[in-house]
Amino acid sequence: MLVLLLFLVSCGARGDISIYDYTVINSYPHNTRYFTQGLFMHDGFLYEGTGQYGESALRKLNLDDGEVLQQKALGRRYFGEGITVAGDRIYQLTWRENMVFVHDLETFDTLDSHYLATEGWGLAWNGEHLIISDGSDRLFFYDPDGFQEVRSVAVTFQGRPVRYLNELEYIRGEVWANIWTSNEIVRIDPQSGEVQSVIDLSGLRELADAQSSDAVLNGIAWDAERERLLVTGKLWAKIFEIELHERP
Template identity: 40%
Template sequence: MKRIIALFALIALCAGCFLQAKDATPVYGYTVVHTYPHDTGAYTEGLFFQNGYFYEATGEIHHSSIRKVDPQTGEVIQRANLDTSDYGEGIVAWKNKLIQLTWQSHHGFIYDLDSFKPVGQFDYPGEGWALTQNGHRIFMSDGTPTIRILDPETLQQTGKIDVTANGQPLGNLNEVEWVKGQLYANVWLTHRIARIDPVTGKVVGWIDLTGLGPKPEETIDPSNDVLNGIAYDVAHDRLFVTGKRWPLIYEIKLTAPKPD
């Protein structure tokens, strides 16, 4: 499983980035504005908000799917399951299509956004973790400190962003979301979201979500049911976060930052 493969990388990340000499990178707190029901069977790999609905991708072999979800009730109103051999990962909408990654199969899927009918497939090297877009380009994380830039029409890589925090490469970048000109990225197995300048690749802020979500003893698998899932409602300036198999999606507001 992914959590085993990246365990030592996480230890190195914590030692190399969070515990080195302090810098001036601001750390934002949060307040919860509202909560929405979330399926505790959903092992969240990707999340976005569009036209009043959450779109969610779930992972794990035999349980991977894409879903359209009513925010108010948590009801899955549309769903498509992956083949049992594929481990589903992040999703993004581009025009009338929904694009999905798989973890280690080296291919992704393209669906009609309205019907979830499969309309294509594409290939890529390495692992696939998450996707987002800014209206011009698609951004793809793969668990490394490098975020790939994809042409949204061909889904071929056209560039990259090397992400650093306090001068050091920042790995384990998972679910990503484009928010007001920055890339927000869950740092897998931590309570933090990195705010990344897409031009320089530097982490220009942290969002510390310590205390959000269920207590470990309330989850099915405490080591694995972690923070992962960011969605942004552009029309109403709303930020949502959740975690794997968490019972709630949280709408949050960021609070004033302090130095890291």
């Protein structure tokens, strides 16, 4: 696996790419049983999709205290993955079951389901298309009406494929993606697939009191109303509000 930041630092080939460090602005409680697979903010509330067979669920949470305001469990045969909101619907991926569930935003009632030929990892919404990652170096763009693939793009850094794209968020014209098992988030041009910059979140896992080897960074939520960036990980005890600053 190509770990971008380590590669950049070791070979000195940063080129025009920017590297960002972070400052923790605030932290919020997070249930250490939640195997975080998808995260987004909407109308002041946090929505989280979690994985693991028999434990996968969709939840609406109060960010400040972690209170569960609403939840829906998936069937025991499903391993939940990325989630996103598009209009009045929440889309939720499954890992290897080739299913995408469509839930009502208000009631969490399941309205529809779609077949997905690939594995499901991360999911985001750019206002027109659903953007899906499957753990490879590609992003797939789907029309939510009828759930048809519109296009896909290979994600690269200086011509090299960037694999293990995981949880996604669409922020100000860029696709942000966790790189599975790393401490990095990459910011991707959705048209070309080129990595524009890298966020180094080294040290955050330790602040989250992560105990398990499975407790890796995974979870990006952008609160557009308050312009807050939130990140967390699988089985972490905290969700962090962070501020980014470019490394000299």
